[in-house]
Amino acid sequence: MVCCTLPMVFLLPSWVQAGTKQVSSGAYTPPAYEALPLGAVKPMGWLRNQLRIMRNGSSGHLDEVYAKVKNDNGWLGGQGDGWEETPYWLDGALPLAYLLDDKPLQEKVLKYVNWTLEHQRPSGYFGPVTKAEREKNATIDPAHATEGEDWWPKMVMLKVLQQYYSATADQRVIRFMTNYFRYQLNALEVAPIGKWTEWAASRGPDNVLMAQWLYGITHDASLLQLAERIEQQSFPWTTWMGNRDWVISTATYDDKYLWMRRHGVNVGMGLKAPAVTYQRTGNKQLLKDQYTGWQDLMTIHGLPMGIFSADEDLNGNEPIQGVELCAIVEAMYSLENIIAITGDVRYMDALEKMTFNALPTQTTDDYNNKQYFQVANQVQISRGIFSFSLPFDRQMNNVLGARSGYTCCLANMHQGWTKFASQLWYAAPDNGLAALSYAPSQVTAKVGKDSTAVTITETTQYPFGDQISFSIALKKETAFPLQLRIPSWCDEAEVLINGKTLRKDKGGQLISISRSWKNKDQLVLRLPMRITTTVWGKNSRAVERGPLVYALKLHERWEKGHEEHEGDYFSVYPEEPWNYGLLHKDIKDPAAGMKVSVQKPVDDHFIWNLAHAPIEITVQAKQIPAWQAIEGVAYQPAVDREGIYKGRVDEKVKEITLVPYGCTKVRIVAFPVVP
Template structure:
């Protein structure tokens, strides 16, 4: 009966009044517009290998998680049932919604729209929304601003707000604006009684997710009370900006692995929190927040950074040893934070960081069909199997390292879908002055309007494997529009040409602007020469890099299928052949002379795996006989100040092959150096 009463009440919902009844301390807020503004969802269409990746996801778990994952499939709370009303359904939608519109897939659109429509339809008259609560079901209590305690945790709603924002950007469905206005007024009235951390610390640690959507709505409605609401949430949430800036936090996180304050070093919380200083800067205009962000990011990567561009987190921050793991959720959330940081700050440093994380850390942690995921990946991963390894959260079942649909926590089963999809939506931005900006590179097509005129720019490239990116223009009439491009920090000097004629050269590590009147069939080409280099990591180890990619030892793989009663089917993977190599000192010092690059054509159907790897680097190395795995962990051999391993090494110099890290499952990426 109560469900019926809720439905009847919903039919009578009226738009709540604006926030103007709240006094806003305007002097606290100097809102700073995005340096780079996002384009509407659907403006960018993936092409080439990126399209194939998204199609794999559509055919795999992203397109069918509601059918194969019991937690979402059974009596879903976000459809009015008694099942999942927590984070996993919104997590899945947070990737499935952009995928549906990137691929313009009618079936997937219809599937996700069921959840969106139910959420929009069942908003309570007070503005509260979400699955029916225990008090609503069992006591018939109406959730009002006077009875906010009958609601449930703020956290899952934060994710659903991101889902609704993306849906609005794709469709301009004005129901979303009304819905959010109503909900944020409810929050303003109730947060002092039911603060952000009333139910769990998950909401307290992730307040920036809520603030980000509030500030997005402000850009549409210009209601300054929204900024007050965002500031109120910030005052109740974890003080990430202060922690990032004062340096004590990251050092304590490195030293402490107890159960005390573990939420403050939980890697996924940190991945989300990276955007917090940028969100605060946007709301206030206080540049201190940008300095705090820079300090926090640099310290995080110095003390906990791994060669593939992400910090350790298994589940807690756990230092920079290459035998530490990282949770898949931490990667996709850090990517999203970097995408938002890029938009707000325009800082190329974070653009380069996003590129490194995406092309190295992300692809290795899912299977070719996108139906299985690995909860924790390890940088130097010499086997994938059940075990405790060196993780801060090993679990008694030892399932955190294997590949499976439900292995480890299923948060990543639901959350992994936003990684590639949101990256695809952030390849291009626009600026307040009307420029178009290509800040990340992958094959795609941009359709937009410039001065009221349709323009299509097709980005033709096999980047990050190839060093050439071409932009082909299609426009009925010539159009003058400035174009901005990122010259990656790893590139010494880029070449720019138009229609086959050299335009100019530019140094790496900057954003360049090309002002020109573009005609139909014009072609602009960027050339980013990729040189083989080495970088230094923990325990005096070295990684081999070329352009945006990090390279790892190519090892043949032996897969074994198993089953665990609670977590279902899973896969273990073991190397075939030796892995215990050290790079020769001479090669590390002069990589251009000693390392060879072999490229092959991109396969017609590309998957991030060993078979399809289009680039191989060969390097001289020697075996280290005493470097052996202990309980599946390949602890780094000790070196002295000369950075050279002093123990016994093989007498023969061998030639080893390395492939892009993202194409591997078992590997060595951080190598000792030997004579």
């Protein structure tokens, strides 16, 4: 593995050194790829600008503008928020601080980290002061675990601490987590994982993941015992993902019973369970179960932008369905861990599609407002009940606001871009590096048998452009393998070194280039992108090119409103017709009937909006007069088995423009097909 740029020596507490049984590997399977220390990957170009926007917006200032986090915070010793929202925010704000090397933001988030580390109870329990401690001066230890409080928010804070350790190698984290997991192993007999809430029982894989991460460092066998116990007490996602009964039931029932197993955010977190269990057990059947579950989920509930419906429950694959922002960022986190554990390129493709399409559309340009639910075919953003599985009385689920819908997404949305940016590169076997997702960035690590420092600068307009350039900086010639992902959508990639073609490779695989690299070597990866069409719910069709999905370009009218309980918000309406169907001949041969044009370069000031959309696709279409919104919902027209609409269609053919889905707010992405 690549030698990390930070020291990884750790000190175990005396109780571990004194006699806890150690194991070296057993059935435990190390991850296929090791994450690099936080800060080893530096975002550049448009991605760095995205993170700066977040830093200047709510990601960097939530504690100043959001009363629940701001006032008397429980994670700083107060009596305010002591549950999930503060750890949610830190789960994105902390990596943001280190990705941007932003000292003021680091100081801000470290107040919470240090308070947490410094106020661990002697037993190992941690978190805000509990009601029992405050009112009864209770002591929380394994025998009195019921005097503690919910396991769930601690799972999120463990993720925060893991990232802090990755950035700093602060040995306090190892001692802290070792003591906490010792406490938890015994306390679960008194206070099972679902003692306080079903949220903890449904989200156990996040707890398991952290215990197994620590095992990878300390090799303390009790951590695997703890991981197994948590899994036994949690929702059986590993079983559900493989046996198909679960995903069938999610498409059958939509009542109040067993809704937690259909809840989209829970599903996003549970998604990684088979891979996490495989890591602990080495059972390769679980890798098959992992893919079965993912494929079934996306077949029954998948939407064109690469995410499953989750508004709030899983809600089928019709393009009128929505998805909660929390579900997107949690599914991304699950995919990132599945990728590291399995090294399976299919999840890398899935992660990029989700990131570059579903994620950017759901927040405003300044990253201060978000949609609780976005809709695939979203012909207006407004108050209403739409076709969501959980419509709220105040009808604020769809609007763009800081506090619209539940505020969990306001706190949780920050982890999406930050974790994606930090995991563009991984340490690879044989002292190499792997570029598994692509975006402008720079990575510094140690490679080769002599642990030579290398810096690789990745320059690209990807995902809009098809060329990725890598510049190698070394003090001496060094042999190491460099792995590159060839996406499944790419028919044939070309690799050039110093201007000369080295190889050509088919899509859907990882390639390894092992050579002695010299300072100033230049590697170029070309990933030709062609236009394709894909089939979605109600036999609708989406236009795709490379990792991006394209949606109808509609000029937008924004209106500001105010709701007494949820504050200011924005509605967005189209200023032109949207009810178009694509011509059948162009669906059959999109390369002949659809034209790609580059509108503007993707520079360091790029923002995901219409004004900055760098690529457009023009295509012929006809309007469908009867296709009209009903209470803001563009119910899909009925089509025949070939997907062709049989109702009246305007005879006049019009040229329409498509832009990347992530640049839109109102749009059609899943089109009917007309003769």
